[in-house]
Amino acid sequence: MQSFEPRDPDWQTRVRLSAARQAFMVSLGVELGDMAPGAVDLILPFRADLTQQHGFFHAGATTTIADSAAGYAALSLFPPGTGVLTTEFKMNLLNPGRGDRLIACGRVIKPGRTLTVCKSDVYGLTSEHRVHVATGLYSMICLEGLDD
Amino acid sequence: MQSFEPRDPDWQTRVRLSAARQAFMVSLGVELGDMAPGAVDLILPFRADLTQQHGFFHAGATTTIADSAAGYAALSLFPPGTGVLTTEFKMNLLNPGRGDRLIACGRVIKPGRTLTVCKSDVYGLTSEHRVHVATGLYSMICLEGLDD
Amino acid sequence: MQSFEPRDPDWQTRVRLSAARQAFMVSLGVELGDMAPGAVDLILPFRADLTQQHGFFHAGATTTIADSAAGYAALSLFPPGTGVLTTEFKMNLLNPGRGDRLIACGRVIKPGRTLTVCKSDVYGLTSEHRVHVATGLYSMICLEGLDD
Amino acid sequence: MQSFEPRDPDWQTRVRLSAARQAFMVSLGVELGDMAPGAVDLILPFRADLTQQHGFFHAGATTTIADSAAGYAALSLFPPGTGVLTTEFKMNLLNPGRGDRLIACGRVIKPGRTLTVCKSDVYGLTSEHRVHVATGLYSMICLEGLDD
Numbered sequence: 001m002q003s004f005e006p007r008d009p010d011w012q013t014r015v016r017l018s019a020a021r022q023a024f025m026v027s028l029g030v031e032l033g034d035m036a037p038g039a040v041d042l043i044l045p046f047r048a049d050l051t052q053q054h055g056f057f058h059a060g061a062t063t064t065i066a067d068s069a070a071g072y073a074a075l076s077l078f079p080p081g082t083g084v085l086t087t088e089f090k091m092n093l094l095n096p097g098r099g100d101r102l103i104a105c106g107r108v109i110k111p112g113r114t115l116t117v118c119k120s121d122v123y124g125l126t127s128e129h130r131v132h133v134a135t136g137l138y139s140m141i142c143l144e145g146l147d148d
Numbered sequence: 149m150q151s152f153e154p155r156d157p158d159w160q161t162r163v164r165l166s167a168a169r170q171a172f173m174v175s176l177g178v179e180l181g182d183m184a185p186g187a188v189d190l191i192l193p194f195r196a197d198l199t200q201q202h203g204f205f206h207a208g209a210t211t212t213i214a215d216s217a218a219g220y221a222a223l224s225l226f227p228p229g230t231g232v233l234t235t236e237f238k239m240n241l242l243n244p245g246r247g248d249r250l251i252a253c254g255r256v257i258k259p260g261r262t263l264t265v266c267k268s269d270v271y272g273l274t275s276e277h278r279v280h281v282a283t284g285l286y287s288m289i290c291l292e293g294l295d296d
Numbered sequence: 297m298q299s300f301e302p303r304d305p306d307w308q309t310r311v312r313l314s315a316a317r318q319a320f321m322v323s324l325g326v327e328l329g330d331m332a333p334g335a336v337d338l339i340l341p342f343r344a345d346l347t348q349q350h351g352f353f354h355a356g357a358t359t360t361i362a363d364s365a366a367g368y369a370a371l372s373l374f375p376p377g378t379g380v381l382t383t384e385f386k387m388n389l390l391n392p393g394r395g396d397r398l399i400a401c402g403r404v405i406k407p408g409r410t411l412t413v414c415k416s417d418v419y420g421l422t423s424e425h426r427v428h429v430a431t432g433l434y435s436m437i438c439l440e441g442l443d444d
Numbered sequence: 445m446q447s448f449e450p451r452d453p454d455w456q457t458r459v460r461l462s463a464a465r466q467a468f469m470v471s472l473g474v475e476l477g478d479m480a481p482g483a484v485d486l487i488l489p490f491r492a493d494l495t496q497q498h499g500f501f502h503a504g505a506t507t508t509i510a511d512s513a514a515g516y517a518a519l520s521l522f523p524p525g526t527g528v529l530t531t532e533f534k535m536n537l538l539n540p541g542r543g544d545r546l547i548a549c550g551r552v553i554k555p556g557r558t559l560t561v562c563k564s565d566v567y568g569l570t571s572e573h574r575v576h577v578a579t580g581l582y583s584m585i586c587l588e589g590l591d592d
Contacts, residue, residue, distance in 0.1 A: 018201065021201040022199075022200045022201050022206060023196055023197050023198070023199045023200070023206070024197065024198050024199060024200060024206035024208055024209060025206075026197075027197040027198075028208075048171055049171050049172065049174075049175040050171070050172050050175075051170075051171045051172060052170045052171070052172060053166065053169040053170050058170060058171075058172035058173075058212070059212075059215060059234055060172055060176075060208065060209075060211065060212025060213075060215060060216070061172060061208075061212075063208065063211050063212065063215070064206070064207075064208025064209075064211065064212070065208075067207060067208060067211070068208070085241070086207055086241055087240070087241060087411055087435060088238065088239060088240040088241060088384065088413075088433075088435055089238070089239060090236065090237070090238040090239075090386055090534040090581060091236060091237060091238075092235070092236040092553075092554075092561045092581055092583065093233070093234055093235060093236060094553070094554045094561060095554075109536075109538070109576075109579060110536075110538045110539075110576065114410060114437070115383055115437070117384075117536045117538060117579070119579075132553075132554065135553060135561070135563075135581065136581075137384075137534060137536055137579065137580075137581055139383060139384055139435060139536065141410070141411070235559055235583060236532065236561075236581075236583055238386040238433055238534055240405075240406075240413045240433055240435065242405070242406045242413060243406075257388075257390070257428075257431060258388075258390045258391075258428065262558060262585070263531055263585070265388045265390060265431070265532075267431075280405075280406065283405060283413070283415075283433065284433075285386060285388055285431065285432075285433055285532075287388065287531060287532055287583060289558070289559070314497065317497040318495075318496045318497055318502060319492055319493050319494070319495045319496070319502075320493065320494050320495060320496060320502035320504055320505060321502075322493075323493040323494075324504075344467055345467050345468065345470075345471040346467070346468050346471075347466075347467045347468060348466045348467070348468060349462065349465040349466055354466060354467075354468035354469075354508070355508075355511060355530055356468055356472075356504065356505075356507065356508025356509075356511060356512070357468060357504075357508075359504065359507050359508065359511070360502070360503075360504025360505075360507065360508070361504075363503060363504060363507070364504070381537070382503055382537055383536065383537060384534065384535060384536040384537060385534070385535060386532065386533070386534040386535075387532060387533060387534075388531065388532040389529070389530055389531060389532060
């Protein structure tokens with residue numbers, strides 16, 4: 001993995017505050033995992049109300065944490081006083097969302113002044129297995145004065 | 149818009165049953181809107197727990213109903229005894245998810261025996277305005293014996 | 297289709313000059329078709345050296361004119377002194393690239409100061425038939441001082 | 445990188461024959477690079493007729509070899525008597541296509557009976573530098589009786 005230099009010494013606090021202020025993330029039960037500059041993991045523990053008809057995580061839940069992990073990975077490299085918005089993304093759904101929890105690993109591929117390109121991989125985890133549920137590519141825009 | 153011939157006379161019932169059996173759709177409060185063969189609308193009324201930090205619909209909620217509307221549009225053309233899965237999609241987020249409710253308009257672009265290509269457009273609605281929130285392209289796969 | 301107001305009175309000349317200066321477009325034999333603000337068509341006449349193994353247009357040729365048509369559609373709405381770059385796109389290939397020529401119809405979905413979202417549809421044409429070969433979604437960036 | 449088991453002992457010959465029979469690949473001057481099951485590199489030496497207005501590789505050329513490398517990576521894992529078609533893909537263009545040559549590295553992410561998901565990364569190379577030009581995600585379909 002590439003190594004990145006954060007431009008905001010308080011990047012970890014920013015990511016934490018942003019996650020705490022998104023009602024939808026809180027209502028899904030998303031938790032912050034490991035963090036490094038340009039790399040943020042999110043964890044989504046299983047709940048019955050997050051499932052599709054076969055009892056697996058719904059693709060909407062998978063997609064939501066994948067996108068958020070990618071967004072926070074980008075945000076971790078942004079200068080103070082800016083915010084992040086997803087402008088577009090693409091996901092390939094590889095396997096059913098099976099597991100006790102999902103982990104979404106957001107990673108910056110190429111940082112930029114305006115656009116930052118990220119990827120996000122989602123895995124379904126049990127105590128014994130890890131399955132690759134989805135992979136995605138994201139364009140994140142850095143906006144001046146946007147309050148994250 | 150193209151006109152399509154459904155291969156299952158009970159296609160409307162199938163779509164309704166599928167929506168009712170997805171716990172995540174129910175917990176978000178998604179409602180079925182208008183339906184025609186190859187075209188299904190979904191409606192998501194505003195709720196505070198579906199928002200991001202600025203009080204608009206979270207992109208994860210937008211994405212979830214966009215994907216589901218596209219999936220049901222595809223399912224409406226599938227033969228009896230088959231089910232639908234999203235294999236991949238791409239979304240461009242055009243405007244903040246502002247409105248009393250979102251409407252996602254799933255439409256089949258090209259039906260196929262194995263893969264059906266769909267689009268989905270999401271609009272934010274108030275009594276006075278309609279804003280184009282997102283547009284997406286989807287590949288839906290038709291699976292034998294998958295119970296929708 | 298939406299109607300757009302160009303910000304450069306010489307937008308048609310800009311598009312023509314840009315197409316003429318791209319060696320790859322010239323070597324493929326791409327021709328300009330109809331143009332309106334936010335809408336540019338490109339035409340690619342059949343040539344044996346543009347084919348894949350079954351004698352149809354190669355997807356690479358299809359993709360190239362689809363992207364360029366979308367780029368020119370965006371450029372037609374940009375202010376003077378700016379240029380266009382594709383930052384990302386997604387294509388669904390719907391049917392083999394069969395025909396005497398391909399036509400790519402680039403259309404702006406949402407103009408923006410920095411990013412303009414476009415779509416592009418490619419059709420294969422003969423004197424009797426029109427087949428939908430591909431559909432795509434694009435993010436175009438407007439760059440100050442980039443010489444198109 | 446994952447390790448894959450080919451189902452066709454003659455997979456290398458199949459890839460070579462397929463590349464040789466695509467007129468567009470031959471006319472661009474594409475060369476085969478390293479190959480392993482699930483991983484194929486393609487090389488595109490610089491030529492003035494492959495450029496855009498600033499003298500770099502045109503995105504259409506970049507896209508063409510990225511797609512083909514991903515397709516051959518998928519084909520390398522297919523059983524005898526089948527062929528490969530790209531059903532859809534997404535590319536993020538990261539840097540201008542600068543270099544003496546481009547190298548596209550196609551890699552299988554998840555093989556499947558019907559659909560195989562691949563990625564492809566394109567780099568611009570000189571004797572001193574390597575720049576990441578583009579990254580893409582692909583869905584490849586395995587078709588019975590399709591002559592590659």
